[in-house]
Amino acid sequence: xxxxxxxxxxxxxxxxxxxxxxxxxxxxxxxxxxxxxxxxxxxxxxxxxxxxxxxxxxxxxxxxxxxxxxxxxxxxxxxxxxxxxxxxxxxxxxxxxxxxxxxxxxxxxxxxxxxxxxxxxxxxxxxxxxxxxxxxxxxxxxxxxxxxxxxxxxxxxxxxxxxxxxxxxxxxxxxxxxxxxxxxxxxxxxxxxx
Ligand SMILES: [Zn+2]
Numbered sequence: 770x771x772x773x774x775x776x777x778x779x780x781x782x783x784x785x786x787x788x789x790x791x792x793x794x795x796x797x798x799x800x801x802x803x804x805x806x807x808x809x810x811x812x813x814x815x816x817x818x819x820x821x822x823x824x825x826x827x828x829x830x831x832x833x834x835x836x837x838x839x840x841x842x843x844x845x846x847x848x849x850x851x852x853x854x855x856x857x858x859x860x861x862x863x864x865x866x867x868x869x870x871x872x873x874x875x876x877x878x879x880x881x882x883x884x885x886x887x888x889x890x891x892x893x894x895x896x897x898x899x900x901x902x903x904x905x906x907x908x909x910x911x912x913x914x915x916x917x918x919x920x921x922x923x924x925x926x927x928x929x930x931x932x933x934x935x936x937x938x939x940x941x942x943x944x945x946x947x948x949x950x951x952x953x954x955x956x957x958x959x960x961x962x963x
Contacts (some may be wrong), residue, residue, distance in 0.1 A: 774932045785789065786842075794908065796892075799871045801962065808822040808823065808825065808826040810900070811902075812895070812896065812897055813895055813896075814895055814896060815893040815895050816894030816895070819846055819892075819894045819903070820843075820845060820846040823908075824843050824844075824846065824893065824903065825839075825843065825903055827900065827903055827907055828840070828843055828907055830904070830905045830936075831904060831908055831911060831932060832911070834932050834935065834957050835908070835911055835913055835928070835932070837915055839923065840910060840914040840915075842884065842914075843907075843910065844879065844884045844885055844906070844907075844910050845884060845885050845886070846885075846886050846888060847886070847887050847888070847894065848887075848888055848889070848890040848963075849887050849888075849889065849890060850889070850890055851864060851874070851875075851876075851889055851891075854875050854876070854877070854878060854887055854889060855875055857878055857880075857887060858875045858878060858901060861882065874887075876889055876902060876904075876907055877889070877892075877902045877903075877905070879906040879909040879910060879911070879913075881910075881913040884910075886906045886910075887908075888903075895940050897936065897937055897939070897940035898937065898942060898947040898948070900936065901936045901937050901947070902933075904932055904933050904936045905929045905932070905933040905938075906929075906933050907928065908928055908933075909925070909929055910930040912925060912928070912929075920961050921961035922959060923959050923960055923961055924959065924960075924961055926959045927957055927959035930944065930955055930958070931949070946955060
């Protein structure tokens with residue numbers, strides 16, 4: 770995974786802004802995001818407090834893309850070993866983000882009831898790919914809070930992967946490159962009939 774020193778700048782208090790979400794998102798380029806709380810995301814640096822302003826900045830970006838208000842309560846981030854995350858996956862209803870190469874290899878979980886995003890303890894938030902996992906799970910949080918209805922569980926994944934891909938594209942990366950999720954795999958994982 771690439772870890773280059775590009776900056777993502779989230780600025781302007783979109784949380785309290787009355788501007789339409791699209792308007793606040795239009796300054797987005799490959800290297801900058803003009804959204805959110807003024808928090809600066811530096812790709813290539815470990816996130817010291819990922820559950821704070823970083824999560825808020827990412828949630829504002831997700832909200833702008835979904836056209837939905839940012840939930841007042843964001844999930845808590847809890848770090849676990851890969852083994853513990855695998856165990857959690859089978860213990861509860863939760864959506865998951867899996868690395869494809871050597872499945873079952875769960876790298877994150879959103880637990881809606883506990884309002885927790887579980888991440889691996891190796892997660893540093895230093896790459897666009899790491900951050901994209903948070904984007905993915907945040908989409909599930911929006912779905913939960915806004916009580917979005919889905920035909921099946923797989924359909925729930927479609928928007929989560931769509932935004933994750935959009936995030937990765939900002940950095941010239943992709944689901945296929947970073948997570949080995951090619952278009953066919955994605956179709957299978959997001960279609961009710963499959
Ligand atoms: Zn998911």
